[in-house]
Amino acid sequence: MRRVLPFPWVSAALLLLWLLLVGSMGPGALLLGAALALVGGWLLAVLDPPRTRLRRPLAALRLAWVVLVEVFRSNNAVARLILAPRTRGRSSGFVRIPLDMRSPAGLAALACILTATPGTVWAEYDSARGIMLLHVLDLIDEAEWVRIIKDRYEARLMEIFE
Amino acid sequence: MTHAESLPAWAAILVSLLLLLGAGLGLVGAIGLLRLRNFYERIHAPTLGTTLGIGSILLASMLFFTVLQSRPVLHEVLIAVFMVLTTPVTLMLLARAALYRDRREGSAEVPRSTTGEG
Numbered sequence: 001m002r003r004v005l006p007f008p009w010v011s012a013a014l015l016l017l018w019l020l021l022v023g024s025m026g027p028g029a030l031l032l033g034a035a036l037a038l039v040g041g042w043l044l045a046v047l048d049p050p051r052t053r054l055r056r057p058l059a060a061l062r063l064a065w066v067v068l069v070e071v072f073r074s075n076n077a078v079a080r081l082i083l084a085p086r087t088r089g090r091s092s093g094f095v096r097i098p099l100d101m102r103s104p105a106g107l108a109a110l111a112c113i114l115t116a117t118p119g120t121v122w123a124e125y126d127s128a129r130g131i132m133l134l135h136v137l138d139l140i141d142e143a144e145w146v147r148i149i150k151d152r153y154e155a156r157l158m159e160i161f162e
Numbered sequence: 163m164t165h166a167e168s169l170p171a172w173a174a175i176l177v178s179l180l181l182l183l184g185a186g187l188g189l190v191g192a193i194g195l196l197r198l199r200n201f202y203e204r205i206h207a208p209t210l211g212t213t214l215g216i217g218s219i220l221l222a223s224m225l226f227f228t229v230l231q232s233r234p235v236l237h238e239v240l241i242a243v244f245m246v247l248t249t250p251v252t253l254m255l256l257a258r259a260a261l262y263r264d265r266r267e268g269s270a271e272v273p274r275s276t277t278g279e280g
Binding site: 094118 | 187190191193194197198200202203205206207209210212213214236237239240246247249250251253254257258261272273275
């Protein structure tokens with residue numbers, strides 16, 4: 001079973017993706033989708049990614065909600081910053097944030113969340129010391145950002161991935 | 163084959179508002195590319211279009227085709243998933259490339275590397 005389907009969830013997602021793209025449930029679509037799902041699983045097995053499991057699906061849903069609210073809030077904030085007259089004293093800059101999380105999947109999720117949210121871009125991660133470099137568009141208080149990242153995202157991601 | 167004129171008024175208004183919001187956010191992002199002062203600031207601008215901007219346009223599309231019932235509405239979910247996965251990777255790649263180059267050139271505007279290389 002593990003030889004044929006090394007990553008059952010990934011294969012299931014690939015099959016679903018294919019059926020959605022073709023928009024049909026006919027035998028041809030099912031056959032092609034199944035082939036795609038099988039080969040996709042094998043290719044991923046060759047890459048040998050670190051095994052991760054989603055421990056708390058509910059916590060993941062809560063995190064998704066937090067991110068959604070934050071995306072709305074920061075879209076508004078960044079749009080205002082862009083359209084505001086240039087006279088306002090604003091400073092963007094880099095912040096170093098010490099992270100306790102070591103799980104690669106958790107770090108990847110954090111990087112995607114922070115970069116996708118307007119106003120923050122993940123710039124660097126020092127894996128030896130666990131320090132992340134973040135670029136913030138509207139940087140007022142560095143300590144505040146460290147607190148936001150750790151409380152809002154890191155704690156929840158560690159609950160999910162570690 | 164779409165019969166836009168058969169769309170009920172409430173749906174037409176909602177679809178138009180969502181499209182305007184999405185297009186507006188894309189426009190603000192583009193203006194941001196012009197107005198912001200350095201590369202690291204400018205890299206924040208397109209995220210407006212790729213989060214809420216694309217979100218509203220996809221929502222408008224889902225609403226339009228659901229009400230007209232001309233096809234299943236799930237394609238948009240796929241677009242959203244691909245956007246969420248690919249945009250951050252591109253932006254991070256750009257930010258890291260800029261950081262690497264600035265450090266090589268000894269720019270004082272970027273923080274030094276903590277690993278001692280680069």
